[in-house]
């Protein structure tokens with residue numbers, strides 16, 4: 001014990017201003033701030049920063065990130081930063097912790113197995129085709145707002161794959177109500193002056209109204225399903241029928257509501273944003289675009305509509321998606337709270353400490369990713385998966401979907417959706433950039449393009 005203590009070294013602390021610490025630098029430009037820390041403290045592997053009155057340890061390397069997310073994951077909980085999300089997601093997979101989370105994850109996991117996802121692939125492909133047809137009716141001389149277009153199509157896909165296609169007019173009501181709730185919640189999360197939810201501010205009232213509307217719709221859909229007993233190939237059905245192997249119990253209606261809203265929220269904006277970034281990058285890199293289009297053409301041959309098998313048979317398309325997720329990971333930071341002490345070599349993190357993990361920082365580490373700002377999908381070619389010293393890249397140097405037991409449950413879903421949309425769109429259209437358009441990332445809850453992405457579809 002004595003040896004362990006004597007070999008402990010203090011984690012470096014980034015100097016800041018009295019009282020506010022590093023809050024202003026962080027708020028001014030979070031991405032530049034985090035990358036600056038990586039440059040300055042990378043060799044120390046972690047650094048302490050003080051943001052919003054709380055000391056947090058930022059992990060700068062894959063090994064320590066892996067320890068938090070995987071090796072010692074039971075030592076880390078969600079912490080306070082998830083409180084606002086919990087207000088509208090309830091106690092769903094994203095916001096719950098401990099044994100409750102473990103049970104929910106066990107129940108939900110089978111719905112995301114590969115074979116089950118294949119059933120959803122057909123819905124994704126049909127929606128992709130309908131999307132391309134809608135885009136075909138637009139004026140080709142004008143640039144298309146691709147951010148709005150990807151929001152629209154991902155909303156349709158997530159509503160259909162979660163709640164099925166038998167909703168009729170309730171489908172668009174539900175899509176609208178959920179995205180409204182999402183929008184209101186986004187504002188709440190980024191508003192530092194938000195008053196407690198019991199104060200009837202316009203924002204709080206809008207939030208309550210949106211939540212009531214979503215709840216009414218979801219509970220009525222669940223009730224119809226239970227009453228008719230009809231079977232559907234959608235996620236709601238899979239979750240309705242899920243029972244815990246250990247206890248034989250299923251989910252309550254309230255829990256189902258929380259999981260459905262969670263899946264919708266976690267799955268829609270992330271995928272829409274990644275799609276917009278990918279199309280932006282492709283429009284800026286005609287050489288890469290030509291290679292993807294050639295791969296799609298060879299795979300599809302004379303067919304217009306891809307099959308689920310086609311989607312998995314295009315390695316270069318997957319490389320492009322990975323490289324886009326590397327440059328612009330929608331979940332750019334993830335936070336945790338330590339439950340007990342944890343040792344990292346010479347460093348010690350005590351109980352009750354904030355820990356920040358950042359896919360964005362890891363994805364831009366020049367030690368692993370030479371010229372990290374360059375878009376180069378060949379980095380993901382199997383023979384090139386090496387770091388600067390020609391070693392295999394550490395698996396945690398690329399974590400757009402997180403890692404360990406809390407790895408994104410929808411990762412395969414999201415990749416399949418992106419593959420379907422990109423395949424159909426790029427097969428039908430030629431993509432061209434709008435001259436002079438250079439878009440910076442804006443780190444909100446997700447890492448969004450700062451302005452709408454516009455491209456020519458010809």
Ligand code: HEM
Nearest residue numbers: 093094266267270271331334400401402406408409410414
């Ligand atoms: C490009 C798209 C996506 C990205 C980049 C992404 C990223 C992530 C990340 C990084 C986490 C881990 C968060 C943490 O550990 O703190 C996560 C968790 C989660 N994601 Fe995704 N996600 C995407 C799409 C989806 C989709 C399509 C769904 C559902 C249909 C989904 C559902 C979830 C859920 C439920 C969790 C919580 C899992 C748990 O803690 O057990 N995500 N996602």
